[in-house]
Amino acid sequence: MEDDLPPQSAAFKLSKGTSLHRQLLLMLKNEIESGTLERGGLFPSEESLCERFSLSRVTVRRTLGDLAAMGLIERKPGRGTFVRKELPPPRLIPTLGVIDSLKNTEMKTQVRVLAVSHAVPPREIGMALNLQPGEEAVNAVRLRSCDGSPVMLTDVWAPLAFKACITPEALSKMAFYEILAANGVTYGRAVQEITASIADFRNAGLLAVENGAPLLKMRRVMYDSQEQPVIYSTVYLPSDASRVLMDVSGQAVNTMAAGQVVFDTRRGGPQA
Known part of the structure; x- marks a missing residue:
């Protein structure tokens, strides 16, 4: 039943075999695209992400840089990091044999x-x-x-x-x-x-x-x-x-x- 489902973010656990940076990037990207992190809302700080996932600041900072390059978040000096209100448009789906x-x-x-x-x-x-x-x-x-x-x-x-x-x-x-x-x-x-x-x-x-x-x-x-x-x-x-x-x-x-x-x-x- 629906009540038996864990929260989306709680289901994520860092695992071996894939770099921590890649795992964090994919998880945060999914939270943005799924609406778990509200568009235009304040994005979690580096400190909170480091504490949440027990990761180094270097790994978290690299991930945030990639998310910004993908057009998913934006940094506003003196205010913090925010999820973009307008995310990149979905790619067109071609009809191909x-x-x-x-x-x-x-x-x-x-x-x-x-x-x-x-x-x-x-x-x-x-x-x-x-x-x-x-x-x-x-x-x-x-x-x-x-x-x-x-x-x-x-x-x-x-x-x-x-x-x-x-x-x-x-x-x-x-x-x-x-x-x-x-x-x-x-x-x-x-x-x-x-x-x-x-x-x-x-x-x-x-x-x-x-x-x-x-x-x-x-x-x-x-x-x-x-x-x-x-x-x-x-x-x-x-x-x-x-x-x-x-x-x-x-x-x-x-x-x-x-x-x-x-x-x-x-x-x-x-x-x-």
Whole structure:
């Protein structure tokens, strides 16, 4: 029941694995956007935040600087810090299909090709691409940036039949799906999964985040018009700079076409 729910702020506890600055930033940002901290109202002082969360003044001051840069709070000399009355306007939600979405990403970002090779993929990927055990596939790893900041790390596999056209030069000019389309592939559908992940040493360095920082992980299998899998991609995105948009038609709202939530209760292994 509603009475059983704890206050929103009381549910927040600093935890290990993610920097204290990042946790505090996300919590305060949520309190501002949700209205817990009133627009135009006085924002908690540095001293009160230090005491509330047992944090150093350096961490709190850095967080307040980020909130100000995001346009969420403003400092008034001699008066204190206030939540802005007018918050940044919500971003428009585009109506895009899978291919249009990929094209949109390509147009708004700059790409750096990190590696192109062919090897035996991990078992899960090989099965998704209908490969035989031990069969090799083409692999390409790229990093996309926006305004100089890394925003997307992609790790893509495709059947070895496309080896000749998947080159560093081609990948620096065209998206992976465009290269295959230019070589005769007609796309039919895509299956996509979005989960939470954390940055390992490699991904943290490439995405310019802290080791162990939260990431969005997007896995997508694209099929051609003959229902053959042709692309298996894994995308990593910094969680504090990314969002996933869905535009579902009225006819698809109550159908599987709108997607589904899958619960995996075996995080630590099968439950007894």
